[in-house]
Every structure is written in C-alpha cells, then in structure tokens.
Amino acid sequence: MTARSPDPNRSATYGIADWPYGRSEGLLARPGSLPAGRPWPRLRVLTIASGDEPRLADGVASVARQDYPECRHDVVPAGSAPSAAILADEAVDYVLVLPAGDLLAPSALAALALEAALSGAGAVAGLRVLFDGAVTSLDVPSLSGEDTSEIPFTGGEVLWRRDALAALPGLDLSDAGWAAHAWAAVGRTARGLARIGRPVLLQFDRLGERETDSTLSTDAFQPAPLPPPYAGGGKALRLSQDSSQSPTLSIASLTGTGHAGGAGIAHRRLGEALRLAGHRVVDVVLADESPPVAAEWTDAFPVAEAAIGAGGHDLVLAGNLHGATRSLAIAGRLAADRPVALVLHDLFPLTGRCAHPRGCLRIETVGCDAACPTPDEYPQLARRRIAGTHAAKRAVLSLRDGPILLANSAWTAARAAALAPPGTVVAPLPLAFPTNVFRPGDRTALRRALGLPADDLLILISAVVLDGPDKNVGDLAEALRRVAGPGIGFVAIGRLDHPARLALPNLFAPGLVADEAQLAVWYGACDLHVTASRLETLGQTPIEAGLCGTPTLAYRTAGLTTSVIDGVSGRLVPVEPGALGDALVELVADRADLARLGAFARIALESRFSPAACAMSLDRVFRERGMVPSHGHRVRFAPEMLGQFPFAAMPAVAATGLVAAQSGPFVRGLRRAKQRLLGRRLPPWARRGLYWAARLRSLRGGRR
Incomplete structure (x- = not known):
C-alpha cells in the first residue's frame, strides 16, 4: 500500500479538524484498564481491500490514531482470510470490519469498547458520518434489523462480539448484506444490541451502491413494545414518501416559563436535539400569556392552545408546566387532537401540587389532600384544592389517548410507574447535553485563566441554589470539612443564601455562571464534584462535570444512580451518616483514581447523553407509538449534529444566559x-x- 500525501481539504471533507494526521481535539484520555481493573477487550479491525481504493491510507491512519494498543488491524485482499478462521480466533474478543476507503472517528474504539464492556451487548453501533466533499448527514442503524437506507449498511459503525458473529452459520464478511443480517440476528439473541450517540465511522456517501442481497433473513428485532399507538381524533400524520429517509414530525415544545433554570435548560436541549434529527420544533411558553404569579388560579391558555392547533403539530412535548399552572388540564385538552408527551423533569404531573413527594407517604396510600405537609412551598396550592387537583391530574393521565410520560432516569421511571394510574405509558428519555461545550480541557491552563491555585486539589459543588431545601447542605459541609486543609480548595458555583452554612477555607465562589462555555471552564478546572442531594430526578451537574473530565461523588439514591455510573463516572455511597465524608477522604488521597474516573466519565457520558443519544431514544418512542414507521428507517441527523462533538471542524456555538444574573x-x-x-x-x-x-x-x- 502506497502512502498518500495529506489533503489540505480533509477537515472540510470529513468534518473533523486535522483528522487523521494532525492533532485532534477529540482524542480522549483512555485509562490503561477498564473500571475495576479489568483489561480492555482485544479488538481486531479488518479491512478487505484491493489496495488502490481512494482514502485507504487515511483509513489505515485513522485506526493507528485510536490510542488502542489492544487492537490489531489487518488489510487483506478479498478471499485471502476466510471469515470462519477470523471468527474462530479466541485471541480476539471483538471484531470491527472497516470498509476500504472509510475511516474511524477519533477515539471510536475506546467509546465502543467501553460501552460493550458496560452493557454486555452482542453488538454496539455508533453514529455514521456520511461525506461527499463535505459532510452530508449522520445516521445510526435502527433496532428493527431491516435497513432501507440509500447508503449500504456495511457495518463499519458496529463493534461485534466475535463469538456472537461466530454463532451465525455461513456468515461471510466479504458478502454484500452481511452486516444487516448480522445486526438483525444478534439483536434476537439474549445479549441484544446497544447504540452510542457519538460518531465512530466516516463513510463515503455511496449513493446508488445499495446492495439488494436478500438471501439472508433480516427479521426485525423487537424491543419490549410500548402500548398501542395513538388513536385519537386528530389528523393523520404526514410521513415522508421516500422510505429511505427518516420521517420528520412537527413538534410543539410547551413549557410553563421557557428555558430558564435547570428544567428549562433541559427542555431547550431536547428541542435542539430534535431539530438536529430533522424535526420541526416550535417553542410555546404559557407564561407569555399568563404571569407565573397567577399559576395557582390559571388552567386555561386559549392563545397557546390556538397556536398549537393552528400549527398542525404532530406532537406536543411538554414539561416544567408548574411555573404557569398547577394542573394538567391543558395537556388533557391538547391530547384530544394529537399525542402529548410529558417530560418528567420532576414528579409534578403525578402529585397533588409538589415537584417531589420526598418522604410523604400519603400520595401512595390515601392520595394527596389537605393534609399535605408543604402546601406553601413552591409550587404552592391552597390546601382545600390539593385533593381535587390530584384527582384531575390522574384523570388526564387515565384518558384513552392521554399523555405519555418520559422519564429521565431509571429512578424517575420507577416512581412514575408507582404513582401514575394503571396503564399510563412511561418511556425512558436520556436528556441531551452539549458534548462539544462540556469537554475536558488543559486543567493547568483553565486554572490559570480563572486565577485558581495550580497545584491544589479542587473540589466542586454546584447548584442554582447551593443551600436549597433539597441540597442537604449540612451533610455536604460536614463531608467537605473533613478534607479541608493545605492543598485542598473548594469551588462553589451557584447562589448561596446563607454563606455561614458553608464556611470553608480556601473557598472560591464565582456565584451563578450564566454561560455554558464559562461553566465548562469551571468544571474542567476542578478534580472532583461532590453533591449531598438526596432528591434528583436525574442530576444534570454530574453529567456536565463528567463530560468535562470531572467525576462525581454522590449518594446512591434517586436519579443520581443514572447520572453517576458507579465506578465509571464517579462514586456512589449509601445514604448513611459519615458515608459521604469517608469516601471523600479516600478519593482525595488517590489523585490517580480521580483521573481515571474523570477519563471514563468523559467517554461513557458522551456516548449516553449526547444530543444524538437523546434523539435516538425519542425516535424509539415515536416508532413504538406509531408516529413514524416502525421498521427500516435509520435515525438520521443533519450535518450540524457533528458540531455537537469537540473534534468537529465547525463546532456548535455554546448557549448563554442559562440562569438569571446574580442579585444585588x-x-x-x-x-x-x-x-x-x-x-x-x-x-x-x-x-x-x-x-x-x-x-x-x-x-x-x-x-x-
């Protein structure tokens, strides 16, 4: 194979800066072993080539740049290495077949291998970036098994368990259509399939080269089905007539007060992820019609409802409504004409008035009523109205075509299933995070820019209100004081109403940080994030910090069991006196362990919480609710989706104005x-x- 000279237009062609020969921002620090000290899987990358394919040298270079020493890459002529012999090699754990002329994306192998190790799946797929002089689109295989993409499914975006492929009789890796057959067949096994929401393959946009080999079965792999599709009286959905294209929906994103605060930010990011997946999203804010101070007495929003009706939307994606109303009446009325999905940023849709029942048992025994212990805490409601409001919410959720509930963590899904009326649909929804903005940086340079001590171990605490009622600031302060001393610093991001409750030496308190990029700088400058919260439906800060390479220490409770992957992106401890402080002492004494956890956090959380991962999860809901065809279509993204990753030649712009300015x-x-x-x-x-x-x-x- 002859070496090829660098192409000055590679960044534009592949959409990735300086790849595969120059320095790339997307290369992740890969620890020497998996979590808990297990060895990394042994990989074999196989390229079947004649030797004169365009970009073959670039493909070879992209494998060499993976920083994955346990990988063997072979470029072989067709027919020279029988598939049976390759798949019988027990010195190999996983196989990836890279088509000649295609490239691996930066750190693709580490991301695929880590997810394979964590999930145990028989095959793991990532995003395919299609290019033809420039990036044309991104996509990912459907879980259905059938693939109707215009571009052949060659399998280069999939890491396969070797033994899973070896179990498929007669499989020939040089045959057209082998990848689609194997994807469907492995999906039917007990190990199943997994997907990650980050680019792993750069593939030439081979229009017109679609193979039509139908000798192998591609029966659909069906995950656990959701209940039957929407059957309301609304209009039929308008779907693309081109079966190769991912169908698009018109979606009204409905919130109470817009995109301010944690839940508002999360809802904005959901809309952005859907736009990048090709859907049309229109924002509707109830507070534009009625002020938040009237929320307790407001159920009707005729202007918003008329706008949604006139917009001809296929779906209403609602969340964080309690800033403008204390009921679900508007969701019930809208559901009569179109599907409605309620995002559970908190548990408000399931209670008589509160965002979280905390330890209150009445909701699960007699129901919410006038005996509510916190009627005057936000979101407030007169005692006499709580029982009726709770009953009315349950009536909305019990409608034949009532709202479905989207849960942002396993804990939230379990609580929703326990509190919602029987038959209510609850589906998982990983939130979206701007993984190009929240990313690791040069910690020394970040500290220099912020005026932080260069050599101290810095511990981060962060919340919109640091000493809010659910942040457990007493436990937090007690744990932090156990490690306070020379060489230890603390960074507190957020509003602190009572500074004396967090009296710590060497404390840096920038207050509220309104811009994503600046927030990422603070996160990336710290060594460890600690939270004592016991009540989070998810916990966004552990994910944002983890994407910046900063692991989290937290209690093993509520949604934190999803936002912190124990032993991977941080450490979870029992909700017991002294447990948080004990773990903190251990972590502070082992900087090497902190660095390992930070590296794994970036790799794992980028794969699971990117905008693409979020859109992929929503796509499954759309398919299983009958809103788009259930078979064949890949999830397809606009070229701008690539900008959500740090190695993109044209990264997306960070958001500003996330929270209100610091009060005087x-x-x-x-x-x-x-x-x-x-x-x-x-x-x-x-x-x-x-x-x-x-x-x-x-x-x-x-x-x-």
Whole structure:
C-alpha cells in the first residue's frame, strides 16, 4: 500500500479538524484498564481491500490514531482470510470490519469498547458520518434489523462480539448484506444490541451502491413494545414518501416559563436535539400569556392552545408546566387532537401540587389532600384544592389517548410507574447535553485563566441554589470539612443564601455562571464534584462535570444512580451518616483514581447523553407509538449534529444566559429577611398580594 500525501481539504471533507494526521481535539484520555481493573477487550479491525481504493491510507491512519494498543488491524485482499478462521480466533474478543476507503472517528474504539464492556451487548453501533466533499448527514442503524437506507449498511459503525458473529452459520464478511443480517440476528439473541450517540465511522456517501442481497433473513428485532399507538381524533400524520429517509414530525415544545433554570435548560436541549434529527420544533411558553404569579388560579391558555392547533403539530412535548399552572388540564385538552408527551423533569404531573413527594407517604396510600405537609412551598396550592387537583391530574393521565410520560432516569421511571394510574405509558428519555461545550480541557491552563491555585486539589459543588431545601447542605459541609486543609480548595458555583452554612477555607465562589462555555471552564478546572442531594430526578451537574473530565461523588439514591455510573463516572455511597465524608477522604488521597474516573466519565457520558443519544431514544418512542414507521428507517441527523462533538471542524456555538444574573445586595438582603421570617414558604395572603399586584400592573399597561 502506497502512502498518500495529506489533503489540505480533509477537515472540510470529513468534518473533523486535522483528522487523521494532525492533532485532534477529540482524542480522549483512555485509562490503561477498564473500571475495576479489568483489561480492555482485544479488538481486531479488518479491512478487505484491493489496495488502490481512494482514502485507504487515511483509513489505515485513522485506526493507528485510536490510542488502542489492544487492537490489531489487518488489510487483506478479498478471499485471502476466510471469515470462519477470523471468527474462530479466541485471541480476539471483538471484531470491527472497516470498509476500504472509510475511516474511524477519533477515539471510536475506546467509546465502543467501553460501552460493550458496560452493557454486555452482542453488538454496539455508533453514529455514521456520511461525506461527499463535505459532510452530508449522520445516521445510526435502527433496532428493527431491516435497513432501507440509500447508503449500504456495511457495518463499519458496529463493534461485534466475535463469538456472537461466530454463532451465525455461513456468515461471510466479504458478502454484500452481511452486516444487516448480522445486526438483525444478534439483536434476537439474549445479549441484544446497544447504540452510542457519538460518531465512530466516516463513510463515503455511496449513493446508488445499495446492495439488494436478500438471501439472508433480516427479521426485525423487537424491543419490549410500548402500548398501542395513538388513536385519537386528530389528523393523520404526514410521513415522508421516500422510505429511505427518516420521517420528520412537527413538534410543539410547551413549557410553563421557557428555558430558564435547570428544567428549562433541559427542555431547550431536547428541542435542539430534535431539530438536529430533522424535526420541526416550535417553542410555546404559557407564561407569555399568563404571569407565573397567577399559576395557582390559571388552567386555561386559549392563545397557546390556538397556536398549537393552528400549527398542525404532530406532537406536543411538554414539561416544567408548574411555573404557569398547577394542573394538567391543558395537556388533557391538547391530547384530544394529537399525542402529548410529558417530560418528567420532576414528579409534578403525578402529585397533588409538589415537584417531589420526598418522604410523604400519603400520595401512595390515601392520595394527596389537605393534609399535605408543604402546601406553601413552591409550587404552592391552597390546601382545600390539593385533593381535587390530584384527582384531575390522574384523570388526564387515565384518558384513552392521554399523555405519555418520559422519564429521565431509571429512578424517575420507577416512581412514575408507582404513582401514575394503571396503564399510563412511561418511556425512558436520556436528556441531551452539549458534548462539544462540556469537554475536558488543559486543567493547568483553565486554572490559570480563572486565577485558581495550580497545584491544589479542587473540589466542586454546584447548584442554582447551593443551600436549597433539597441540597442537604449540612451533610455536604460536614463531608467537605473533613478534607479541608493545605492543598485542598473548594469551588462553589451557584447562589448561596446563607454563606455561614458553608464556611470553608480556601473557598472560591464565582456565584451563578450564566454561560455554558464559562461553566465548562469551571468544571474542567476542578478534580472532583461532590453533591449531598438526596432528591434528583436525574442530576444534570454530574453529567456536565463528567463530560468535562470531572467525576462525581454522590449518594446512591434517586436519579443520581443514572447520572453517576458507579465506578465509571464517579462514586456512589449509601445514604448513611459519615458515608459521604469517608469516601471523600479516600478519593482525595488517590489523585490517580480521580483521573481515571474523570477519563471514563468523559467517554461513557458522551456516548449516553449526547444530543444524538437523546434523539435516538425519542425516535424509539415515536416508532413504538406509531408516529413514524416502525421498521427500516435509520435515525438520521443533519450535518450540524457533528458540531455537537469537540473534534468537529465547525463546532456548535455554546448557549448563554442559562440562569438569571446574580442579585444585588439589596435583593439578597430582602430574600434573607423573608427566609428568616417565613422560611421558604409563601403563605396564601402573600401569594394573593403578588397576584393582584401583577393584575394591577397589567391593567395599567393595557390603559396605556
């Protein structure tokens, strides 16, 4: 094989900066062994080639640049290495067949191998980046087994267990159509299939080369089905007539107060992921029609409902509604004409008024009622109305074509299944995170830019309100004080209403950070993130920090069991006195372990929580609800999806204005005075006063 000279236009052609010969931002630090000290799987990459294919040298270079020493790469002529002999080699754990002329993406093998080790799947697929002079699209195989893409499914985006392929009789890796057959067949085995939401293959857009070999079975692999599709009285969905194209939907993204705060940010990112998957998404904000102070008394939103009706939308994706209403009435009315999905950023859709029942058992015994222990905490509701509101919510969820619930963690899904009426559909939904923005950086340079000590071990704590009622700041402060001393620093991001509760030496407190890029700088500058929260439906900060290479220490409870992969992206400890502090002492004493956890965090969380991973999960919901055809279509993405990854030649722009600006001294003083007097409660007389004040302002504005 003759070496080829570098092409100055490679970055534009492949969409990846300086790949595969120059320095790439996407190369991940791969630890020397898997979590718990297990060896990395032994891989064999096989390229069947004649030797004169275009870009063959680039493909070979892309494998060599993987930083995966346990990989053997063979370039062999067709027929020179029988498939049976290759698949019988017990010195190999996994096989990847890279078509001649195609390339692996940066760190593709580490990402695929880690997911294979964590999931135990028989085959793991990642995103395929299609190019023809420039990036044309991205896609990923369907779990159905049938593949109707215009571009042949050659299998270069899949890492296969060798023994899973060896168990398929008569498989010939040089045959056309082998990959589609194997993908479907492995999907029917007990190990099943897995997919990761990051690019692994760069493939020339071979239009017109689709193979039609039908001698092998491609019967569909069917995951556990959801209940029957939507059967409401609305219009029929408009689907693409081209069976090779991923169908598109028109979606109304409905929120109470828009995209501010943690849940608002999460909902915005969901919309962005869907747009990158080719869907049309329109934002509708209820607070544009009715102010948040009126939420307790507002159920009707005629302007928003008319806009959604006139928009001809196929789906309403609703979430974080309690900022504008305390009921689900609008979701019930909208569901009469189109599917509605409620994203469980919290458990509000399932309760009489609260976002989290905490330890209250009434909801599971007699139901929410006037005995609610926290009616004056946000989202507030008069005691006498709680029972009726709870019953009305359950009635909405019990509708024949009522809303489906999208759960952002395994814990949230379990709580939803326990609290929702029988028959309510609950589906998993990994949230989307901008993996190009939250990424590891040069820690020394980041600290220099922020004015942080270069050599200290820095521990991060972060929340919109650091000492909020569910953040367990007492436990947190106690654990942090156990390691306070020379060489240990602390970084506190967020609002701190009572600074004395977190009195720590060597504390750096930038307050609220409103821009994603700047937030990533703070995350990446720290060695460890610690949270004592016991009540998170997911916990976004552990994922954002982990994407920046900063692992998390947390309690093994609630949604944190999903956002922190124990032993991979951080450490989980029992909810017991002293457990958090004991683990913190151990981690602080072992910087090498922190570095390993940080490296694994980046690899694993990018694969599971990228915008592409989120869109892939939603696509499964759409298929199983009958909103798009269930077989054949790959999940396809716009070229801009590549910009969501740090190695992209044209990265996406980071979002700004995530949270409200830091309050001034006067407002902070008023807030503390109110909390000294009322705590975090807002009694009915105060809520009524705020409501009428808003009404008066509105009337005066109308007269002008």
